[in-house]
Amino acid sequence: MDITQKLSLLGGLTPEQFMRRHWHKKPLLIRQAVALAQPLVSRSELFEMAASEDVESRLIVQEGNGGWSLKRGPLPRRSLPPTTQPGWTVLVQGVDLHRDAAHDLLQQFRFVPDARVDDLMVSWASDGGGVGPHFDSYDVFLLQVQGRRRWRIGRLEDPQLQPDVPLKILQNFIAEEEFVLEPGDMLYLPPRWAHDGVAEGECMTASIGFRAPARTELAREIMVRMLEAVEAEGDSPLYRDPRQPATETPGAIPEGLADYARDALQALLRDEASLQCALGEYLSEPKPQVWFEVGDAADLSGGVRLDRRSRMMYDERHVFFNGESYRAGGRDAKLMRVLADSRCLDARQVSQLSEGARELLERWGDDGWLHPA
Template identity: 65%
Template sequence: MDIHQPLSLLGGLSAAQFMRRHWQKKPLLVRQAIPQFKPPVLRAELFALAAQEGVESRLVQQSQDAWKLRHGPFQRRALPPLQQPQWTLLVQGVDLHSDAVHALMQQFRFVPEARLDDLMISYASDGGGVGPHFDSYDVFLLQAHGKRRWRIGRQKDLALRDDVPLKVLARFEPEEEFVLEPGDMLYLPPRYAHDGIAEGECMTYSIGFRAPARAELAQELLARLAEDAGDGDGSPVLYRDPRQEAVAQPGAIPAGLHDFAREALRRALAEPLALERALGEYLTDPKPSVWFESGPTGVMLEGVYLDRRSRMMYDAHHVFINGESYRAAGRDATLMRRLADERKLSARELARASDDALELVASWCDAGWAHAWAD
């Protein structure tokens, strides 16, 4: 992607300009970000997805000032009638189930893959919404069908109501108001309060981004480091205290045990590239609901493309795919990084790979992580 090329998606801004001026700073409203937009997932298809096990879905209903929240899956008869006002169906991770939606998300890859999360579709009957709220992550709100009225504001008071099952702001103070029609898009940075109300039947596509909490990330990385922190010959190094004296206060933790714990963490972090490897594996780990169908074995590779559910990234020393890491250098590393960036390699590009790299890519095709294609 040419990050300096003006994009209609961003209202004529280039990706570089958008990231510098708006990303995590201020909202951006783009009229006709995608001109003549035709939603790739229609209402019936969305309802069918919401009925599937393994697809995260929620139903929000409002009656006056009372709210109800239910979690799917939902058979069609479990959803309210289309004519009933003030209900919303939210279906998460639609990009994992639709090639067309996955392709739509690729337009937002001017943001690092490590930050891109998923695409949620919100279907709402007239008056439907989820109440005034804020998200802890960046979001692009693309209107796919019908109209939705958005009120937004830089909310200082983030107190939530404690009488509803949703994270609804107790005292929402909107500053601006827009009506979005198909193809219009609104970008909001984290913690920017917003409230969207459907004007008639509507669908909104929400492109969301990952923002791992520091404590969550530390917990995950430490767990992964601990798994890899072997003691060389395979025999665990146990705490020993041959000079421990008798104590009158047995509840006190010995200073030697503190030192032993610090040394355990120091050794886990001291292994070269251990932290980098753990981070890459964590960032590419598929979500729990994701599974892959095994591909045909022994396929002669021409071109290759990644399955829409595959997450592939890299750093200076590794290539990561679906929670696994591989050391990479030289020409093979260049090709694997291109596969991560472009999500495909042509037959001509793949012909430059080593036998080891070809064998590795073939194993990904066998696992269903990638697929062969003729270009």
């Protein structure tokens, strides 16, 4: 992607300008950001996805008494209210994993690193439907796909939530601006900007969300993977204390044991290569509900393309593919980085790979991670 090219997706800004001026900083309203030649998914298809056990979905209903109800999927069609009933919403996560049109739309946002991209969620709402005033802890693009939705937004002055509500709804939401989005219009919001979207008639909205892992989550995932790698290498030295004297305070933890634990953690963190490897495996790992169809050993010499569910990344020494890491160097490494960046290789590029790298492509093809171009 040319990050210096002006994009209608960003209201005439280049990706460079958008990231510098708006990303993590201030909202942006973009009229006719996307030309929607066809819907990403029909209402019936979205309801069908919501009924699947392989898809994460939610049903949110605003009750007549002003209360709210939340039900998590799978959501059989009979469990949904009539479409003519006002004030309810179905939200389906990861539509990009199941529909090519949604996946293709998500690719337009790859001026942000793949490691930060989460998924494309689609919500369908009856008249008056929404999820209440709330805030997200991550960046989000809200694209109107069908119908109209009225958005009110404002800075998060008071994060206090309404009590005894199954949703995270702000108790004291104050709107600073208000917009009505038509199909093709898009609103970008940085983290912790309060917003409330209400459908005006039947409407559908796509939300492009981004990953913002908590520090503790990131540390836990990396440490677990690093420890698993150390254990796989063989025996780990045991604590020894040949000079431990007899003690009159057996309940006290020996200083030597505390020092040993501290040294073990420091030794783990000093292994920069292992840390980078664990980070790449974690960031490239598909979501738990993702699964791949076994490939049919097709001929890949004509070029390859990644499956829409695949996550591929790299660093200076490794290539990471769907939670697995591979050492790569030379021409193979360069071509694998091209595959991660463009999500495809043509016939000429495939022919330039080493025999071992082509065998790796065939294995990935057998696993359903990639397909003939």
